[in-house]
Amino acid sequence: SAVISQKPSRDICQRGTSLTIQCQVDSQVTMMFWYRQQPGQSLTLIATANQGSEATYESGFVIDKFPISRPNLTFSTLTVSNMSPEDSSIYLCSVGQRNTGELFFGEGSRLTVL
Amino acid sequence: AQSVTQLDSQVPVFEEAPVELRCNYSSSVSVYLFWYVQYPNQGLQLLLKYLSGSTLVKGINGFEAEFNKSQTSFHLRKPSVHISDTAEYFCAVSEDTGTASKLTFGTGTRLQVTL
Numbered sequence: 001s002a003v004i005s006q007k008p009s010r011d012i013c014q015r016g017t018s019l020t021i022q023c024q025v026d027s028q029v030t031m032m033f034w035y036r037q038q039p040g041q042s043l044t045l046i047a048t049a050n051q052g053s054e055a056t057y058e059s060g061f062v063i064d065k066f067p068i069s070r071p072n073l074t075f076s077t078l079t080v081s082n083m084s085p086e087d088s089s090i091y092l093c094s095v096g097q098r099n100t101g102e103l104f105f106g107e108g109s110r111l112t113v114l
Numbered sequence: 115a116q117s118v119t120q121l122d123s124q125v126p127v128f129e130e131a132p133v134e135l136r137c138n139y140s141s142s143v144s145v146y147l148f149w150y151v152q153y154p155n156q157g158l159q160l161l162l163k164y165l166s167g168s169t170l171v172k173g174i175n176g177f178e179a180e181f182n183k184s185q186t187s188f189h190l191r192k193p194s195v196h197i198s199d200t201a202e203y204f205c206a207v208s209e210d211t212g213t214a215s216k217l218t219f220g221t222g223t224r225l226q227v228t229l
């Protein structure tokens with residue numbers, strides 16, 4: 001397992017601004033994943049972040065809106081750019097087992113956009 | 115492509131009663147199956163997982179699930195629930211491709227335990 005810390009745990013933001021969420025893992029991992037959980041919904045994968053390469057985005061998500069950094073094997077950031085109320089969600093960082101897909105999650109960052 | 119269906123969006127149950135949360139999946143290849151729990155205002159925690167071997171898997175907090183390949187199901191059960199089991203439960207599947215796997219989640223089932 002892994003211990004994953006996210007910052008901020010929650011924030012209230014104004015429309016049109018951007019927010020960067022940080023994810024720190026207590027061990028070195030190759031793959032880190034960013035998920036979004038909209039109110040009352042399930043989890044949707046935004047992108048997969050591998051250290052040393054560009055993040056891979058899922059259908060419906062683009063780098064301009066959700067830029068990701070992965071500077072080393074224990075840290076990643078997700079930026080939510082030019083926010084609108086529709087971006088109000090919980091954003092979850094996770095790390096996983098490469099072959100089985102099992103994931104370990106941080107506690108999430110709850111974002112409210114006014 | 116894989117998919118997961120959780121038919122029940124909400125399941126109300128009295129404390130100490132048994133409960134079953136249903137999960138069905140579709141995939142063209144072998145799968146790994148997971149149940150995650152999300153307590154209010156918290157992240158997701160792994161309850162249990164099926165990777166291979168015995169089809170009956172036991173998890174934390176007294177939960178168990180049975181993998182049924184013919185029915186493509188992985189229902190979660192607990193013989194006697196507690197108030198503290200009130201949470202959102204997510205079934206998830208990844209495909210056994212031998213390489214990096216993507217986890218697909220169901221829409222979740224809200225378990226509400228009352229006295």
